[in-house]
Amino acid sequence: MTATIIDGKAFAGTVREKVAGHVARLKEEHGITPGLAVVLVGEDPASQVYVRSKGKQTVEVGMNSYEHKLDADTSEADLLALIDQLNNDPAVHGILVQLPLPKHLNEDLVINSIDPAKDVDGFHISNVGLLGTGQKSMVPCTPLGCLMMLRDHHGSLSGMDAVVIGRSNIVGKPMAQLLLGDSCTVTIAHSRTKDLADVVRRADIVVAAVGRPEMVPGDWIKEGATVIDVGINRIDAPEKGEGKTRLVGDCHFDSCAERAGAITPVPGGVGPMTIACLLANTVTACCRANGLAEPEGLTA
Numbered sequence: 001m002t003a004t005i006i007d008g009k010a011f012a013g014t015v016r017e018k019v020a021g022h023v024a025r026l027k028e029e030h031g032i033t034p035g036l037a038v039v040l041v042g043e044d045p046a047s048q049v050y051v052r053s054k055g056k057q058t059v060e061v062g063m064n065s066y067e068h069k070l071d072a073d074t075s076e077a078d079l080l081a082l083i084d085q086l087n088n089d090p091a092v093h094g095i096l097v098q099l100p101l102p103k104h105l106n107e108d109l110v111i112n113s114i115d116p117a118k119d120v121d122g123f124h125i126s127n128v129g130l131l132g133t134g135q136k137s138m139v140p141c142t143p144l145g146c147l148m149m150l151r152d153h154h155g156s157l158s159g160m161d162a163v164v165i166g167r168s169n170i171v172g173k174p175m176a177q178l179l180l181g182d183s184c185t186v187t188i189a190h191s192r193t194k195d196l197a198d199v200v201r202r203a204d205i206v207v208a209a210v211g212r213p214e215m216v217p218g219d220w221i222k223e224g225a226t227v228i229d230v231g232i233n234r235i236d237a238p239e240k241g242e243g244k245t246r247l248v249g250d251c252h253f254d255s256c257a258e259r260a261g262a263i264t265p266v267p268g269g270v271g272p273m274t275i276a277c278l279l280a281n282t283v284t285a286c287c288r289a290n291g292l293a294e295p296e297g298l299t300a
Contacts, residue, residue, distance in 0.1 A: 002257065120281040140174045
């Protein structure tokens with residue numbers, strides 16, 4: 001059996017097209033342009049790449065992009081003052097503070113100072129609580145992207161057995177909540193789970209989000225299961241030459257693909273969906289702020 005490859009890059013392109021269409025309608029029918037503000041503190045190279053990419057894609061779908069770059073030694077008071085200003089700016093519908101923050105800043109305090117209605121990352125404690133109780137919330141981008149791909153592949157997820165490997169606040173926990181919301185039977189497994197292989201083997205859906213390279217081998221996968229690999233790990237690749245590296249997921253791709261019915265590759269799977277869902281969340285936030293119908297197919 002050879003698995004269907006779930007092409008996250010192509011699917012993210014479809015999501016961005018839907019977002020662009022909705023943005024065009026908001027401008028034409030209501031004179032509203034959704035706006036996303038991204039705040040970057042410090043010089044972290046990976047964060048700088050992300051922020052550039054987010055800004056570029058925001059503009060490509062017709063939205064306004066507001067970038068705020070602050071020095072690494074910016075005080076907490078100054079950062080909170082900026083967030084307060086963005087909370088009160090009607091042109092800004094989504095606010096994202098790029099993590100990680102420099103060590104002297106309290107991440108929880110900063111995230112929870114964002115207006116929950118503008119928290120397009122879905123990390124604010126209010127949004128976490130709303131998601132957990134099945135109410136309307138802003139949903140974290142990576143799990144939302146995973147859910148969209150699963151719905152696209154399966155249609156209904158009702159009654160399916162899902163195992164989420166990893167219990168992070170950013171992916172594992174919200175992913176479990178979303179799967180529960182779509183009527184899956186959900187197990188959250190992690191590094192301390194007894195007989196992890198047996199737990200994973202019964203799953204119709206496996207979402208791997210542990211951050212350990214190729215931790216899940218093919219013989220953990222039930223025949224025909226759908227595997228969503230959230231991991232992005234850089235490992236040495238001597239076969240490419242000295243000092244070269246390559247990206248791998250949390251699943252051993254070749255052996256898992258032999259047993260799975262469908263699988264996301266790394267790179268080109270979940271990764272591209274994250275920014276696409278950030279744009280989708282910004283449009284959703286804009287529609288909610290203006291009392292307009294939410295975009296179909298772009299929310300949980």
